[in-house]
Structures are given as structure tokens and as C-alpha cells.
Amino acid sequence: MTTGAWIAIAAVVAVLLVALVAGWALYRRRRVSLQPTQQAPGQIGEAKDRSGGYKPESGFSFSQGATATAPPVSRPTPPVAEPVEERVTEVPPAPAESAPAPVEPAPTPAPPAPVEEAPAAAPAPEAPAAPAPVEAAPVEKAPAAAPAPAPAEPAPVEEAPAAAPAPVEEIAPTAGRLDRLRGRLSRSQSAVGKSLLGLLGGGDLDEDSWEEIEDTLLIADLGSATTEQIVTRLRAEMAAGTVKTEAEARAMLRAVLIDALHPEFDRSIKALPHDATPGVLLVVGVNGTGKTTSTGKLARVLVADGRRVLLGAADTFRAAAADQLQTWAERVGAEVVRGPEGGDPAAIAFDSVTKGIETGVDVVIVDTAGRLHTKTGLMDELGKVKRVVEKRAVVDEVLLVLDATVGQNGLVQARVFAEVVDITGVVLTKLDGTAKGGIVFQVQHELGVPVKLVGLGEGADDLAPFEPGAFVDALLG
Ligand SMILES: Nc1nc2c(ncn2[C@@H]2O[C@H](COP(=O)(O)OP(=O)(O)OP(=O)(O)O)[C@@H](O)[C@H]2O)c(=O)[nH]1
Numbered sequence: 397m398t399t400g401a402w403i404a405i406a407a408v409v410a411v412l413l414v415a416l417v418a419g420w421a422l423y424r425r426r427r428v429s430l431q432p433t434q435q436a437p438g439q440i441g442e443a444k445d446r447s448g449g450y451k452p453e454s455g456f457s458f459s460q461g462a463t464a465t466a467p468p469v470s471r472p473t474p475p476v477a478e479p480v481e482e483r484v485t486e487v488p489p490a491p492a493e494s495a496p497a498p499v500e501p502a503p504t505p506a507p508p509a510p511v512e513e514a515p516a517a518a519p520a521p522e523a524p525a526a527p528a529p530v531e532a533a534p535v536e537k538a539p540a541a542a543p544a545p546a547p548a549e550p551a552p553v554e555e556a557p558a559a560a561p562a563p564v565e566e567i568a569p570t571a572g573r574l575d576r577l578r579g580r581l582s583r584s585q586s587a588v589g590k591s592l593l594g595l596l597g598g599g600d601l602d603e604d605s606w607e608e609i610e611d612t613l614l615i616a617d618l619g620s621a622t623t624e625q626i627v628t629r630l631r632a633e634m635a636a637g638t639v640k641t642e643a644e645a646r647a648m649l650r651a652v653l654i655d656a657l658h659p660e661f662d663r664s665i666k667a668l669p670h671d672a673t674p675g676v677l678l679v680v681g682v683n684g685t686g687k688t689t690s691t692g693k694l695a696r697v698l699v700a701d702g703r704r705v706l707l708g709a710a711d712t713f714r715a716a717a718a719d720q721l722q723t724w725a726e727r728v729g730a731e732v733v734r735g736p737e738g739g740d741p742a743a744i745a746f747d748s749v750t751k752g753i754e755t756g757v758d759v760v761i762v763d764t765a766g767r768l769h770t771k772t773g774l775m776d777e778l779g780k781v782k783r784v785v786e787k788r789a790v791v792d793e794v795l796l797v798l799d800a801t802v803g804q805n806g807l808v809q810a811r812v813f814a815e816v817v818d819i820t821g822v823v824l825t826k827l828d829g830t831a832k833g834g835i836v837f838q839v840q841h842e843l844g845v846p847v848k849l850v851g852l853g854e855g856a857d858d859l860a861p862f863e864p865g866a867f868v869d870a871l872l873g
Pocket residue numbers: 681682683684685686687688689690711717824825826827828829850851852853854858
């Protein structure tokens with residue numbers, strides 16, 4: 397071979413080498429690399445307890461709703477029970493539209509003296525032995541002015557007549573019992589967190605990795621808008637070069653997720669009484685989502701907090717729902733107002749609030765029915781319930797109960813309800829049974845209202861306040 401040929405070969409080899417090195421350098425520049433940590437003690441993410449179930453830092457927070465604009469009603473001093481008939485007949489004419497059907501005060505363990513007889517006996521609210529007011533006669537409704545369209549004398553709901561009320565339960569203080577929820581959420585949620593941290597902390601982040609992060613968020617039900625927002629922020633943080641270690645990646649992910657959960661939202665439950673009226677909460681949602689259960693759990697929390705509670709069983713769709721609510725009420729010593737199966741929910745809601753005002757309870761929680769048969773039907777029913785209640789008191793909260801396990805369907809439901817009533821907060825139930833807690837992000841994003849409470853099990857005390865930080869910690873495992 398000639399010298400010229402050797403020189404040519406050497407030149408080609410040199411060019412190839414330069415191209416190879418330049419290509420490798422370019423490739424490295426496009427990847428974000430994470431070094432395993434050598435962090436100083438105390439640095440974020442260092443050896444902290446990540447067994448991390450959902451563990452709210454604080455207890456439930458209750459506040460007072462906006463100042464009442466409803467007609468002032470003098471609030472008699474506490475629990476002296478009066479005959480229900482008397483109380484109810486004092487009610488000013490109800491809105492014409494309500495045409496309320498007779499409502500039967502249900503027996504409660506905190507007995508308002510038995511209907512019909514009851515002198516001014518004031519039974520102690522906690523006396524389990526006190527006989528239930530058997531055979532509560534249908535109460536004459538005040539609004540009788542308008543010739544009530546023959547309320548078809550409702551077949552009295554099976555009132556479990558002679559059954560002695562269950563003894564009122566001791567309820568653990570709310571603060572202490574929240575610890576028991578630890579771990580519930582992590583069992584189902586941590587898959588999402590593990591996957592995200594695996595990708596972010598795994599070393600190199602190329603386009604495929606970003607796509608995987610996006611998929612993980614979408615699969616966890618965060619929805620496309622929230623996912624896009626989160627991925628954009630994660631990319632920006634990574635590109636800024638501030639994230640060099642796994643611990644930093646974790647801390648950054650945590651901060652981004654918490655931000656997306658709107659930590660600034662007011663999540664207190666507007667359940668405190670006004671000067672002349674109780675706090676009034678409407679609980680709405682599709683049947684089966686956990687409305688009645690959540691109403692009962694919330695009543696327990698309030699009673700444990702020293703509040704006098706009245707539950708209104710306006711879910712007249714099936715008698716069992718009212719029975720269920722009554723059982724919850726009996727267990728905690730709350731009062732209950734219920735009506736006949738198929739009765740007018742608005743009438744029961746109206747009577748609940750009326751009775752609540754007159755007996756001076758602190759808070760009335762009305763459990764409504766949520767048949768999504770037609771939007772118009774729902775609109776009529778719920779709209780009417782709210783309007784009628786507002787004749788007596790301000791509605792402080794409309795809590796929408798959503799089942800976290802139904803994913804996108806929950807969002808569809810949320811939209812429909814939000815069109816019908818002004819939702820002020822969301823109760824997300826069954827978070828213990830899903831690996832897709834991401835619906836929390838979507839619901840807040842779509843409705844612009846906070847998730848205030850989460851259901852983490854079927855137990856009576858498995859209700860917790862929603863806290864973004866605690867939730868993200870549980871999510872990251
Ligand atoms: N695992 C789990 N189950 C729950 C939770 N909340 C409610 N449930 C269960 O969900 C089922 C339905 O709850 P309900 O309270 O009856 O639902 P609802 O919306 O009132 O429905 P209706 O009674 O038909 O009006 C019950 O078996 C509850 O025990 C929760 O947070 N976790």
C-alpha cells in the first residue's frame with residue numbers, strides 16, 4: 397500500500413473518531429442524569445419514615461358559614477324537648493313549592509319527648525335507656541295554608557316500633573383516632589408513587605421516561621389537564637438543573653404534586669351554628685357512593701367535637717337509606733327527622749332544619765337522594781331541596797360525595813351535580829379501595845372546589861380531613 401493510501405485511511409479513521417465523540421457528548425447533554433445521593437443528614441428526603449400511609453397532621457377543622465341571611469328565627473335555649481306537633485305548627489308557612497308531605501319524626505336516642513304526650517320532659521341526650529318515641533304520629537305540617545295536595549297518608553315507614561334504641565356509643569376524640577387511618581391509603585396508592593419515583597429517581601430521563609411519567613399520571617386518573625401541568629413543571633425543574641439527587645427529585649415531585657392540589661383552599665367544614673340558626677349541610681351524590689355512611693361518620697366527628705347534631709333523612713328513594721341514617725344517629729346520640737319512603741325530600745329537609753332551629757341543635761346534616769335518572773329530575777329535586785331549606789336557614793355547605801373507585805365516572809357525576817347546585821366541597825369515599833387516587837386532582841381542577849373529607853374504609857371512624865401534604869406523602873409511599 398502506498399503512503400498516500402495510509403494517510404487517507406488515517407484521515408478517515410480520525411474523522412470517524414471525532415464524529416463518534418461529538419455524537420456521544422451531544423447524547424449525554426440531552427439526558428438528565430441523577431446521581432445517587434450522598435446527602436448530609438437532615439437533608440430533604442433523608443431517612444425519613446416513608447412507611448407513610450395517609451396521616452393527616454391536624455384534626456377536623458370546623459368553621460362558620462357566611463352570615464345568615466335567612467329569616468331570623470329565635471333559637472330557644474337548648475334541648476328542652478317539646479311536643480313535636482307544637483314545634484312544627486309554629487313553623488311559618490313553607491314555600492308554596494314545597495307542599496311538604498307529613499314528616500315523621502323518627503325515634504332517636506336523644507328523645508324529643510314522644511310525640512303527642514310529652515310534657516316538658518328533658519331527657520338527657522345520652523340516656524340510652526330512654527324509651528324511643530314509639531308510634532310517632534305524622535306531624536301536621538304548618539304550610540297547610542295551601543291545601544296540601546292530599547299527602548296520601550304515607551304508609552308509616554317501618555319504624556321498628558318496639559325496638560329499644562341501641563346504646564349511644566362512646567366516640568373516640570377525633571384527633572387521636574386519625575392515627576388509625578395510617579397505612580390504609582398507602583396500601584393501595586403507593587404503586588403510583590413507586591412508579592413515579594422509580595422513573596424520576598432511576599438515573600437518566602429521556603423522552604421515553606417522560607412519556608412513561610405522563611402515562612403513570614394518566615393511569616392514576618389525574619386527567620390530561622393536570623397531568624400536562626405537572627409534567628411541564630417537572631420538566632422545568634429538571635431542566636433548571638437544581639435536581640441532582642434522588643432525594644432532591646423526590647422532594648421536587650412532592651412539592652409539585654402538593655401545589656397541584658391547591659393547598660390554599662379552605663377545607664374547613666362550615667358546620668358551626670349561626671346566632672339564630674344551626675349550621676346546615678346538604679350531602680348530595682349518586683346513590684351508592686357513600687352519602688349516608690359519610691353523613692353518619694361526619695355526625696360522629698361533630699358529636700365527638702361536642703356538637704348537637706340533627707340528621708335529616710331526605711333520601712326517600714329507599715326506606716333502607718333512612719333506616720341506615722337513623723341507626724347512625726342512634727349510635728351517636730344525634731336526632732333524626734325522616735319521612736315515608738317515596739316522600740318529598742324537600743319537605744323532610746325543610747322539617748329537619750325547622751326542627752333543628754327549634755331544638756337549638758348546632759348543626760343539621762341533610763342526606764339527600766341522588767338518582768341520576770335524568771338531569772332535569774335531579775335538578776328539580778335538589779334545587780327544590782336547597783331552595784326550601786333556604787327559607788329557614790342559610791345552607792352553609794353542599795358536600796358532593798364521590799366514589800373514588802369509579803374513576804372518570806366520578807367526574808361525569810361531579811359535573812352534573814355542579815350544574816344543579818353550588819357544590820362547596822367534595823367528600824371522596826373509598827380511597828382505601830383504589831389505586832387511582834388521582835381523581836382528587838381532577839375533581840378539584842374541574843370544579844374549583846376543595847376535596848374536604850376522604851373516606852378510608854367502612855368503619856364508623858374511617859373519615860379523615862383531606863390534607864394535600866399528607867395525601868401526597870401517602871401517594872409517594
Ligand atoms: N371501603 C369503603 N367503603 C365505603 C366507604 N364509604 C362508604 N362505603 C360503603 O359503600 C356502601 C354504600 O354506602 P352508602 O352510605 O349506603 O351509600 P349511599 O350513597 O348513601 O347510597 P344509598 O344508601 O343507596 O342512598 C356501603 O357498603 C358503605 O359501607 C369508604 O370510604 N370505604
